[in-house]
Amino acid sequence: MEFSYFLLLFVAFIIDVGECQSNGCAKLPCGARGPVIRFPFRVNSQPEHCGYPGFNLSCTDTNDAVVELPNSVKLFVKRIDYKSQVLQLYDPAHCIPKQLRRLNLSSSPFQFEQDSPEDQTWSSGESSSTGLTDFGFFNCSQREVKFRFIRCLSSQKHQVYAFDKRDDLMDLPLSSCTKMYSLRSIPNTRVLGDDEKNLELKWSRPACVHCEAKGKKCRLKNNSTALETECFLEGALSKLAITGATLGSFLLLLAVFALYRFYTYDKVEKEHQVKIEKFLEDYRNFKPTRYSYVDIKKITNQFSEKLGEGAYGTVFKGKLSHEIYVAVKNLNTSKGNGEEFINEVGTIGTIHHVNVVRLVGFCADGFRRALVYEFLSNNSLEKFISSSDAKNCILNLDKMQDIALGVAKGIEYLHQGCDQRILHFDIKPQNVLLDQNFNPKISDFGLAKLCSKDHSAMSMTTVRGTMGYIAPEVFSRNFGNVSSKADVYSFGILLLEIAKGRKNVDITVENTSQVYFPEWIYNILEQKEDIRIFVEDDGDDKIAKKLATIGLWCIQWNPVDRPFIKDVVKMLEGEGDKLIMPPNPFASAGHVKNNANMPTKRQNLELEVIPESK
Known part of the structure; x- marks a missing residue:
């Protein structure tokens, strides 16, 4: 009980040290497979100084990280690239175009990540110089192959297409298409080319790129009112401190555990010894010869010839004289509570029969116990x-x-x-x-x-x-x-x-x-x-x-x-x-008779085990 209490204190101490070294801003992924969340991002449960304003994330019941953008647009975080300062998002409903209709990033620290040149090719073969394009969304009653088909907004009765502002309006079949709404300055192909692609947003402030390039991390300056950031080398001194504290605590734990085990072992063994000595005192008029442990070592020639080994001890060959050989069972004191020793001495110590092995003597010298039998040369049946x-x-x-x-x-x-x-x-x-x-x-x-x-x-x-x-x-x-x-x-x-x-x-x-x-x-x-x-x-x-x-x-x-x-x-x-x-x-x-020449597996029997009485 005392050991368990100390173990709990030790675990609490290690957690405390970890929290102190990170100042309450430890890396906290929402789930085992989720992105690591650190500055400038923070989880809502962390203190405000752990993140930059507008970079709050929350964790769902399914251990997914979620960011809330303006106009209550919530998207799941797939990846955070701290070196490139790019946030990769996805819609669990697999319909980014639908989310874009409500999204307004004018007051957000994030902006659309522009398409790379190889991604900026549109249906007519032209490319956008900025990678951001205005689109009109049309509801058409018949299938049009010249424009971007938006699968997640379409149904069997109507098809929704995205019309690039650079497309020729003359190509649009106005008789079968009706305009729904327009979106300005959105990625050209990254979110419209495939309904299940990710949306990438970039942030420019705080600019922690130079810290990441040096292999350092970024954080808010202490007592800064202008939201200034600084670079720091993660865990240089604190890791050394926590390693020392952990090692020292482990050694202390090991020492306390060793002392606890020694104390309990010594206490239990002394109780067993008292129990055995009391038994031998009551038994002294009938007992066989009692040997000291020194005698046992001399009889077995320092336990030189091993005959066998069982659950409660090892048997060695010994010699009382030039003609009398014995088998000495050196009992394992780590098993049992002395009951086997008492059973052996108490049962065969007073009986003599031609078909029962004879107990010649025993040893009960402190914690050491041994039984000395007559030696039988042909081993066991x-x-x-x-x-x-x-x-x-x-x-x-x-x-x-x-x-x-x-x-x-x-x-x-x-x-x-x-x-x-x-x-x-x-x-x-x-x-x-x-x-x-x-x-x-x-x-x-x-x-x-x-x-x-x-x-x-x-x-x-x-x-x-x-x-x-x-x-x-x-x-x-x-x-x-x-x-x-x-x-x-x-x-x-x-x-x-x-x-x-x-x-x-x-x-x-x-x-x-x-x-x-x-x-x-x-x-x-x-x-x-x-x-x-x-x-x-x-x-x-x-x-x-x-x-x-x-x-x-x-x-x-x-x-x-x-x-x-x-x-x-x-x-x-x-x-x-x-x-x-x-x-x-x-x-x-319930066995069924089997062919006499064919051995069979025995079926398992469900037996009610006898409970021990208190």
């Missing part, structure tokens, strides 16, 4: 599901089924085996790590939530998880309350990704976002197509079908239709032949 590199695809579906069963048992432990139910909310292949024997371990509890076992549903303050793995009810209550079934849904997507195997079909990384393969798999199973299109070994056909069927049970849109994770474990441990085909999970989304 995602590496073996999505990799197109043949050397990474060393796991057959039988081993993948064991991995899936291990993940399911880990989730079952989180849901049922702890004092409080732990909902992970981010089950995906990247968060399933594999040890040297390819035993799976669930990791990354930054989005986890604790809830009582006595309650089947829980409240949500924000959407959690990774797109593609998030259950529908997390987005919208229209699909039911959020419960442990959200993790079942995510696990179901994981099973389907395992079931689709080594990609003998063209589902590449580039087009994965365009293909909704769960619906494709359902269509294949429902139409009893050969599931072996996903696998290279015929013996894996039954396993692929089993994993796909269980996965489809897990991703039912209605949470009530999904099995609990303990039932999923039983299905994985049982025989695949006994499984029955689940209902179509996509029927409620």
Whole structure:
């Protein structure tokens, strides 16, 4: 709030400086494409000293500049040539001859700009010595080709022609023409040759031509009563002053902004630190080993070996001893408010399961925070599901089924085996790590939530998880309350990704976002197509079908239709032949069955996002 107030003061100051340097007479075009308006012209809203008497312009609602000439003749300004002192005007109704009838420039500072010699040729081939000619306007009942036809004054019933005083009256068919009026000393061809041409007016006073020739500008002398003008070099000293003022103000603004950011960042971080320290104090009887930041740097050899990077931090390889390796997640303090740190320590710090990654220790040293896990040498399951590199695809579906069963048992432990139910909310292949024997371990509890076992549903303050793995009810209550079934849904997507195997079909990384393969798999199973299109070994056909069927049970849109994770474990441990085909999970989304051999784009679903509670 304070910063916004200062920013407004800064903008006001810059505007003030600009106004002072121009003394209230800044260049003001009416519109982005309009001519620049400066001395001797002025806009009516400017002070009188900004312009010369009789050179007032006004701006229309459509941002056009308008000059009012004697007898209330208003014409639009197209161009102002300050060096030649010529004002170029046009009629928005495209009928300059009609305006000329009322125009009288005898008391105006402007006069007609005379035609150039090449423009002074008239219909008979003669030329005018002055470029200004007297014309008579006649209304004729038949078409005459010898005289100037005035289109904008004519109609279907009569034609209007301009008769030059030098024309031979004998050529005028008096029987069919009647004189309307005369105009004296108007440009010969500039406005009569074409109805849509511009009218050019010239001014002789004030004579600012010599100023323009020197690259200077013209203005009224201060305290002059005779309307005397003077030349000045625009912005020589004032530009230097405004540049200095602007630069100084910008540096001051930058300094204040930096101090403001530092103050707010320091304040927020101290609040987060107090929150974390309070949590650790309450948690001290159960906490893993606490390390200082110096210890963390020593363990990771100054963060020399990077294993990966996520939204909340970077993971480095470390070593506690010659035989014990660890993975150190150095948390990014610029994101979050310490909630991920508390979630990790508070959930996996007190639990131990063969399929849940073990938290060895942590660091909460001032603003620096880190988590120390057991090191798992085979990286994540995602590496073996999505990799197109043949050397990474060393796991057959039988081993993948064991991995899936291990993940399911880990989730079952989180849901049922702890004092409080732990909902992970981010089950995906990247968060399933594999040890040297390819035993799976669930990791990354930054989005986890604790809830009582006595309650089947829980409240949500924000959407959690990774797109593609998030259950529908997390987005919208229209699909039911959020419960442990959200993790079942995510696990179901994981099973389907395992079931689709080594990609003998063209589902590449580039087009994965365009293909909704769960619906494709359902269509294949429902139409009893050969599931072996996903696998290279015929013996894996039954396993692929089993994993796909269980996965489809897990991703039912209605949470009530999904099995609990303990039932999923039983299905994985049982025989695949006994499984029955689940209902179509996509029927409620209005999907139409597609050819089993043709992947299709998933239709966008409009979901009502759960608002955060206050």
